Amino acid sequence: MAITTQPVTVNLGPQHPSTHGVFRMRVMFDGEEIVDVEPVFGYLHRGSEKLAEERTYTQIVTLTDRIDYVSSMLNNQAYILAVEKLAGIEPSPRGVWLRMIAAELQRIASHLVATGFLLQDLGALGTPLIYAMRRRETILDLFEMLCGARITTTYLRPGGVFMDAPTEFWPALDRELVDIIDTLDELEAYLSGNEIVFSRTKGTAVLSPDLLINASITGPMLRASGVDWDLRHRNPYDYYDQIKFERILHTASDNYARYWVRVQEARESVNIIRQCVEEINQYGAGSVRPSFDDVPRLLRPPEGDAYAAIEASKGELGFYLVSDGSIAPYRMHVRAPSLINLTLLREMLIGELFGDLFVIFGSVDLNMGEVDR
Amino acid sequence: MTTPWSGAALAEAIEAFAPGSVENSQSTDVWIKPDSIANVCEGLKTRPEFKFDLLNSVTAVDYIDHFEVVYHLTSLPMNASAILKTKVGLGRSEAFVPSVVSVWRGADYQEREVWDLMGIRFEGHPNHKRIMLWEGFPGHPLRKDYVTYDQSISKSVPKADE
Numbered sequence: 001m002a003i004t005t006q007p008v009t010v011n012l013g014p015q016h017p018s019t020h021g022v023f024r025m026r027v028m029f030d031g032e033e034i035v036d037v038e039p040v041f042g043y044l045h046r047g048s049e050k051l052a053e054e055r056t057y058t059q060i061v062t063l064t065d066r067i068d069y070v071s072s073m074l075n076n077q078a079y080i081l082a083v084e085k086l087a088g089i090e091p092s093p094r095g096v097w098l099r100m101i102a103a104e105l106q107r108i109a110s111h112l113v114a115t116g117f118l119l120q121d122l123g124a125l126g127t128p129l130i131y132a133m134r135r136r137e138t139i140l141d142l143f144e145m146l147c148g149a150r151i152t153t154t155y156l157r158p159g160g161v162f163m164d165a166p167t168e169f170w171p172a173l174d175r176e177l178v179d180i181i182d183t184l185d186e187l188e189a190y191l192s193g194n195e196i197v198f199s200r201t202k203g204t205a206v207l208s209p210d211l212l213i214n215a216s217i218t219g220p221m222l223r224a225s226g227v228d229w230d231l232r233h234r235n236p237y238d239y240y241d242q243i244k245f246e247r248i249l250h251t252a253s254d255n256y257a258r259y260w261v262r263v264q265e266a267r268e269s270v271n272i273i274r275q276c277v278e279e280i281n282q283y284g285a286g287s288v289r290p291s292f293d294d295v296p297r298l299l300r301p302p303e304g305d306a307y308a309a310i311e312a313s314k315g316e317l318g319f320y321l322v323s324d325g326s327i328a329p330y331r332m333h334v335r336a337p338s339l340i341n342l343t344l345l346r347e348m349l350i351g352e353l354f355g356d357l358f359v360i361f362g363s364v365d366l367n368m369g370e371v372d373r
Numbered sequence: 374m375t376t377p378w379s380g381a382a383l384a385e386a387i388e389a390f391a392p393g394s395v396e397n398s399q400s401t402d403v404w405i406k407p408d409s410i411a412n413v414c415e416g417l418k419t420r421p422e423f424k425f426d427l428l429n430s431v432t433a434v435d436y437i438d439h440f441e442v443v444y445h446l447t448s449l450p451m452n453a454s455a456i457l458k459t460k461v462g463l464g465r466s467e468a469f470v471p472s473v474v475s476v477w478r479g480a481d482y483q484e485r486e487v488w489d490l491m492g493i494r495f496e497g498h499p500n501h502k503r504i505m506l507w508e509g510f511p512g513h514p515l516r517k518d519y520v521t522y523d524q525s526i527s528k529s530v531p532k533a534d535e
């Protein structure tokens with residue numbers, strides 16, 4: 001005898017442990033199948049863009065930390081690149097190498113968080129998440145050596161970084177890179193060939209590359225569908241044009257592909273950091289930011305606008321700044337990858353089962369601080 | 374390296390397929406007349422000489438006497454970028470511009486955000502609702518003439534020396 005079902009609307013969030021923050025969805029189920037989804041945003045809206053209009057260009061760096069609070073170094077980098085473009089600042093080379101090291105470490109940390117929580121959502125309660133978070137902790141220890149803060153770093157300044165790395169940072173970084181590879185090997189040994197992970201993630205929420213591009217989706221989600229689009233390669237900023245790295249691509253475009261791309265990208269980031277360390281050793285000691293004669297503490301960029309984007313851990317993170325010649329930007333806009341990557345949430349979820357809802361959600365890798373800003 | 378289209382060259386190329394739609398051009402920016410924005414975007418996406426298949430960002434700026442909607446486009450196959458701008462709401466009249474969601478799905482949430490925070494209507498948007506703030510929220514906070522709640526209170530309380 002078949003069981004008759006009728007559609008039921010369930011409200012998920014904003015206080016749900018699996019929604020990665022304060023995300024709310026109104027989901028209509030028919031039995032276990034998802035029929036309709038409506039995301040509701042705004043529970044973490046803090047008005048960062050409005051706040052930026054009353055702060056000086058250096059003060060805004062602290063606001064960008066809090067936009068995507070698991071990848072603050074990358075946010076700093078995107079914002080600083082926009083300021084440098086707007087004000088025409090020539091950055092100091094040692095500062096640029098240091099901020100590239102910091103950004104790649106942050107990318108590893110962010111991908112570890114994404115992977116750990118994805119597996120938590122799969123039902124592997126605790127263990128993989130703790131393995132991933134344990135490694136992230138030691139990366140945050142390195143940030144503490146660089147700038148004294150672990151999460152809200154505010155490390156970058158227009159033209160470079162605010163202070164040089166202490167001497168004990170370099171041996172600690174060498175040890176950390178070995179440990180990162182160990183952790184990734186460990187995670188992969190248990191998970192990348194795991195039968196349960198395969199059966200839960202392969203073939204779920206498949207999206208076509210054309211649809212992904214049309215919906216402005218960038219980052220690991222786009223590369224998991226086989227589109228070779230990485231801003232570090234296609235439009236190199238900082239000194240990425242002097243770095244050799246492999247672009248990680250997968251063609252399946254399902255949840256497994258997205259997980260796999262993130263893990264392999266974290267590995268590739270270790271290679272990038274090793275090359276940066278070699279370069280910085282060749283370059284030798286020097287100033288990490290231009291002198292205050294060249295770049296004053298209180299910036300007054302000429303009238304105009306500038307848009308700069310980087311390949312952040314979640315996709316293209318861009319800052320659009322408009323200056324009216326005063327000490328504060330006239331307008332700041334953040335092109336947030338987390339929000340835009342959710343455009344196809346309906347397409348990904350409809351027709352899937354309740355058990356896969358949070359797995360699909362986790363495979364997007366979003367951060368509510370960045371979605372709502 | 375992504376090559377940006379120069380404003381003059383892009384303006385000329387747009388005029389070739391959509392005559393009378395360009396207002397002005399300067400360095401890398403092209404100003405389009407608001408009525409023809411959807412038409413121009415469709416052409417930029419489908420024509421083989423542009424292939425702008427990725428819409429990076431849609432945002433708006435309040436210049437007090439008018440609003441400016443800014444579109445950043447990228448062409449993945451050609452590795453080229455372009456910036457389109459359009460002036461709307463001259464003299465702080467009600468601002469509206471045709472939606473480009475039918476061209477790029479990626480404009481969906483971004484146009485809703487611009488409507489929510491800047492108060493520019495996107496005609497033809499399939500789900501024209503606020504996104505960050507709730508329905509019924511007074512005003513649009515990113516406008517320059519927006520008065521926050523605490524500012525409105527502090528003005529109504531007279532100071533001690535008055």
